[in-house]
Amino acid sequence: MKKHLFAAIVLAALGGAFAATPQDTYVYMQNAVFDSLDPVQAYDGASIGVIENIYETLYSFKRDVPGEYEPTLATSYEVKNDGLTYVYHLRKGVKFHSGNPMTCRDVEYSIERILVTMPGDSGAWFYGDALTGYGNDALTEAKKALGENASQQEIDKFLDAYWQKIDDSVVCDDLYTVRFNLAGPDVAFFAKMLFTAAGVVDSKWAIEHGAWSGTKDDWKDWIGVDLRTGYLHNHASGTGPYMLVKWDDKNIVAKAFDGYWGEAPAIKNVLVQAVEEEATRLEALRRGDADRVDVNDWATVNAKVKQMTGVKVWSDPAWSLAGAHVVFFNFNVQGENNPYIGSGKLDGNGIPRDFFADVNVRKAFAYSLDQDAIYNDIYEGNAAWYTMALPPTWPGYDPDIPIRKLDLDKAEEYFKKAWGGKVWEKGFRLTITHNAGNTVRQAVAEMLKANIESLNPKFKIDVVPLQWSDYLKAARAKSLPIWPLGWGADYADPDNFIHPFYHSEGSLAKRQNFKDPEFDKLIEYARTLVRPDQQEERFAIYRKIGRMAYDVLPNVPYPRQSPFIVTRDNLQGVYYNSMISGAFYWKDLSKK
Amino acid sequence: MFNYIARRLLQIPVVLFVLSLIIMGLMQLLSPEQRAAAFVTSDKQIENLDLIIEKYHLREGFVVQYKLWAGEVLRGNLGFSRISKEPVLTTIRKRFPASMELALAAFVPIVLVGVWLGTQAATHRDSLLDQALRVVAIVGWSLPTFVVAIWLVAWIYGGLGWFGIGRLPSSLLIELAAGDFRRYTGLFTVDGLLNGRPDITLEALKRLVLPATALVIVVSAGIMRVMRSSMLDELGKDYVRTARAKGLAEKAVVYKHARRNALIPVITMAGPMLGRMIGGIVVIELIFNFPGLGEWAAKAALQLDVTTLLAFVMLIGLIMATANLLVDVAYVIVDPRIRYE
Numbered sequence: 001m002k003k004h005l006f007a008a009i010v011l012a013a014l015g016g017a018f019a020a021t022p023q024d025t026y027v028y029m030q031n032a033v034f035d036s037l038d039p040v041q042a043y044d045g046a047s048i049g050v051i052e053n054i055y056e057t058l059y060s061f062k063r064d065v066p067g068e069y070e071p072t073l074a075t076s077y078e079v080k081n082d083g084l085t086y087v088y089h090l091r092k093g094v095k096f097h098s099g100n101p102m103t104c105r106d107v108e109y110s111i112e113r114i115l116v117t118m119p120g121d122s123g124a125w126f127y128g129d130a131l132t133g134y135g136n137d138a139l140t141e142a143k144k145a146l147g148e149n150a151s152q153q154e155i156d157k158f159l160d161a162y163w164q165k166i167d168d169s170v171v172c173d174d175l176y177t178v179r180f181n182l183a184g185p186d187v188a189f190f191a192k193m194l195f196t197a198a199g200v201v202d203s204k205w206a207i208e209h210g211a212w213s214g215t216k217d218d219w220k221d222w223i224g225v226d227l228r229t230g231y232l233h234n235h236a237s238g239t240g241p242y243m244l245v246k247w248d249d250k251n252i253v254a255k256a257f258d259g260y261w262g263e264a265p266a267i268k269n270v271l272v273q274a275v276e277e278e279a280t281r282l283e284a285l286r287r288g289d290a291d292r293v294d295v296n297d298w299a300t301v302n303a304k305v306k307q308m309t310g311v312k313v314w315s316d317p318a319w320s321l322a323g324a325h326v327v328f329f330n331f332n333v334q335g336e337n338n339p340y341i342g343s344g345k346l347d348g349n350g351i352p353r354d355f356f357a358d359v360n361v362r363k364a365f366a367y368s369l370d371q372d373a374i375y376n377d378i379y380e381g382n383a384a385w386y387t388m389a390l391p392p393t394w395p396g397y398d399p400d401i402p403i404r405k406l407d408l409d410k411a412e413e414y415f416k417k418a419w420g421g422k423v424w425e426k427g428f429r430l431t432i433t434h435n436a437g438n439t440v441r442q443a444v445a446e447m448l449k450a451n452i453e454s455l456n457p458k459f460k461i462d463v464v465p466l467q468w469s470d471y472l473k474a475a476r477a478k479s480l481p482i483w484p485l486g487w488g489a490d491y492a493d494p495d496n497f498i499h500p501f502y503h504s505e506g507s508l509a510k511r512q513n514f515k516d517p518e519f520d521k522l523i524e525y526a527r528t529l530v531r532p533d534q535q536e537e538r539f540a541i542y543r544k545i546g547r548m549a550y551d552v553l554p555n556v557p558y559p560r561q562s563p564f565i566v567t568r569d570n571l572q573g574v575y576y577n578s579m580i581s582g583a584f585y586w587k588d589l590s591k592k
Numbered sequence: 593m594f595n596y597i598a599r600r601l602l603q604i605p606v607v608l609f610v611l612s613l614i615i616m617g618l619m620q621l622l623s624p625e626q627r628a629a630a631f632v633t634s635d636k637q638i639e640n641l642d643l644i645i646e647k648y649h650l651r652e653g654f655v656v657q658y659k660l661w662a663g664e665v666l667r668g669n670l671g672f673s674r675i676s677k678e679p680v681l682t683t684i685r686k687r688f689p690a691s692m693e694l695a696l697a698a699f700v701p702i703v704l705v706g707v708w709l710g711t712q713a714a715t716h717r718d719s720l721l722d723q724a725l726r727v728v729a730i731v732g733w734s735l736p737t738f739v740v741a742i743w744l745v746a747w748i749y750g751g752l753g754w755f756g757i758g759r760l761p762s763s764l765l766i767e768l769a770a771g772d773f774r775r776y777t778g779l780f781t782v783d784g785l786l787n788g789r790p791d792i793t794l795e796a797l798k799r800l801v802l803p804a805t806a807l808v809i810v811v812s813a814g815i816m817r818v819m820r821s822s823m824l825d826e827l828g829k830d831y832v833r834t835a836r837a838k839g840l841a842e843k844a845v846v847y848k849h850a851r852r853n854a855l856i857p858v859i860t861m862a863g864p865m866l867g868r869m870i871g872g873i874v875v876i877e878l879i880f881n882f883p884g885l886g887e888w889a890a891k892a893a894l895q896l897d898v899t900t901l902l903a904f905v906m907l908i909g910l911i912m913a914t915a916n917l918l919v920d921v922a923y924v925i926v927d928p929r930i931r932y933e
Binding site for chain 1 (some may be wrong): 626630677683687746749766770889
């Protein structure tokens with residue numbers, strides 16, 4: 001008897017058998033920690049993945065249909081004045097989690113709060129670009145415009161003008177009509193308004209809790225501040241289907257909002273946990289303690305996840321991430337005593353600064369990159385090909401542009417042509433860098449080294465890993481001759497790729513000193529095509545840029561892993577939208 | 593004794609001051625850009641690196657930066673942790689109890705198991721048992737912590753479905769987030785009882801079993817080795833021979849006389865060990881999803897979050913100094929011949 005009692009106690013203590021999460025609860029274990037729940041501050045996938053369920057924007061993504069949107073806090077919108085004015089008509093009867101009603105004042109407050117604070121480490125810059133014409137906060141812009149020695153009077157005058165721009169950029173025509181006055185035509189404005197930073201915040205509640213007052217009185221106190229120290233950093237009042245219950249360091253708890261204007265969601269409780277160890281996440285999934293977990297790569301999915309029972313891997317070859325990875329060439333390497341270009345001359349011990357300005361060199365490198373090996377070996381075939389630096393599912397992408405695959409004969413042919421034959425004759429030495437710990441970029445660098453060195457004993461390539469901060473710093477200083485790097489979308493418009501990658505003023509092209517007037521002209525023209533009926537013309541220009549990029553070759557795009565989602569098999573309503581940070585909205589989930 | 597303790601207590605601020613100088617000094621070896629990396633969450637911020645450097649005075653010299661930091665600390669502000677995205681003090685308040693609970697849960701079994709096995713090995717010197725225990729000790733000592741931890745997670749939790757990971761199950765985390773559960777101590781095992789919720793205490797205990805077991809497997813081997821050799825030392829001494837000659841029972845000789853003296857090196861080792869465990873066993877916290885101080889500090893070190901690192905080092909300095917003091921006091925209890933003037 002005693003023995004049985006003991007066994008019973010032990011079993012009870014052990015936790016017994018299989019423990020699935022409750023039917024109305026969704027537990028998601030992700031690999032990243034949350035940065036901030038303030039919509040203006042958040043610029044990382046983990047935070048945005050939560051915010052997009054708590055706050056709402058005027059329009060939102062239509063489930064998994066790329067490029068299609070549905071009205072959310074707005075019911076319709078109009079583009080006027082040659083694309084300089086956007087008018088949105090707001091939904092009536094919407095309540096915030098605090099119980100306050102949502103009106104145009106809240107929209108005005110939310111967008112102006114972005115323009116007032118403009119934290120440097122957030123996505124605020126693209127709202128500034130669109131609405132005031134300033135991509136930095138007021139004080140930074142004042143310093144840039146007036147120099148270090150400006151008088152206080154000059155600064156004040158500048159700030160007054162800056163404030164006026166903010167004030168004029170968002171106007172309430174009435175309680176349910178908001179008008180945005182743009183600084184210039186912006187093809188991506190509608191898309192920018194879908195990003196979580198434009199999530200509508202409960203202005204009354206925010207002001208009550210010490211946020212910016214919404215007036216000119218205290219706006220200067222909020223310029224460029226780090227919003228992580230503010231109340232909205234870890235508290236929330238949005239209009240979304242879920243309301244924040246608590247952010248407890250590594251756990252975010254949310255529950256369905258009873259007063260939601262839309263359909264009541266099936267899932268009532270949500271727990272999002274930052275669990276950084278993959279093995280732990282996988283075991284929690286196996287046990288049913290998590291409904292969804294982040295898995296790092298396809299190799300783990302194939303080797304471990306697919307062997308588990310009760311688990312589902314959601315994937316589709318048509319899915320692609322909202323990003324592109326490329327190998328960048330620097331057309332004019334900068335920096336004194338630059339360690340990455342050896343002697344700095346074409347003498348066999350280095351490269352001249354404009355080594356990659358010769359298209360033959362770039363083509364020779366492109367033919368030395370084994371794209372098939374990246375696709376098949378690194379990603380085990382679960383990847384998407386890239387013909388240009390734009391996600392394959394996005395409008396403007398041209399799947400028919402050829403991809404240069406490994407062809408050492410061609411590589412040799414171009415190396416022999418390069419620099420009038422001097423490259424082949426003298427040889428060269430250069431360094432390919434990658435950020436330490438990024439195994440894909442390391443493989444890309446090693447692959448180039450092995451293939452190119454096999455062509456000619458005078459070709460020498462060193463592969464050097466750099467710490468992330470050093471890597472970014474060196475790229476920013478334009479001192480890297482050749483480097484692999486990625487770019488993720490901020491907003492769902494192809495301009496967010498085409499401009500940074502291919503325009504001489506684009507943030508990425510600038511770092512490689514790439515300037516081609518033909519590209520610039522086309523991209524600038526495309527930016528004027530703001531009307532809905534001009535979009536086809538715009539996308540055709542992007543396809544043309546893709547074809548031009550094949551010939552000019554400012555960078556070499558390479559395959560990226562296809563996305564996938566790992567859940568328990570009783571979870572329903574899962575879909576993939578590359579612009580939703582969590583892949584789908586929680587409100588669409590249910591359990592069977 | 594009182595004077596001695598008072599003197600030792602007064603030394604603690606000096607130790608902390610020196611520690612802060614060392615950490616801040618080491619940080620100066622890194623470039624401003626490297627230190628600014630802690631503030632960067634996206635590669636798109638490259639353009640803003642200079643702004644960050646200026647805003648946080650990262651280009652200033654050692655003295656200016658130290659003064660800025662020390663000034664804030666004296667006002668009771670330990671700064672904002674870039675790693676946990678909240679004030680350093682808030683994080684310490686949340687994470688310290690987790691580390692404390694885990695360290696305490698593991699510490700007692702580690703010492704008991706280590707002392708007991710060490711005693712057994714010494715009293716059965718060169719026997720099969722001794723040899724076997726030696727092998728166990730070497731295996732335990734050389735097993736990487738993460739191997740033991742992942743094995744426990746995969747086999748016991750994942751495979752058998754026993755115990756759990758994290759501090760509490762998700763349903764309780766959701767319930768506690770919304771409810772009126774009061775955190776008196778931050779230790780769920782204790783707070784569960786104080787709130788009249790023994791189920792929470794039981795769940796918290798269940799989740800301590802696996803990480804504590806991993807620690808026992810890895811750490812008690814060290815205690816056992818020390819205990820064995822110290823015990824052998826004592827057993828070879830004259831007073832033991834005298835006790836045996838007087839006809840005292842072997843059990844009394846071993847447990848009452850020799851073991852008491854043999855414990856001194858174990859105490860010397862155990863004090864800092866507890867300190868280090870509170871400081872965090874990063875791997876254990878990471879794998880068992882146990883949000884303690886170690887994981888926080890390790891990330892701070894990787895991302896060069898100076899504010900967090902300084903606070904963490906000071907806290908651990910304080911814990912270690914206190915642990916050492918307690919060790920000294922424990923000597924007196926174990927061996928009354930020791931006197932402090």
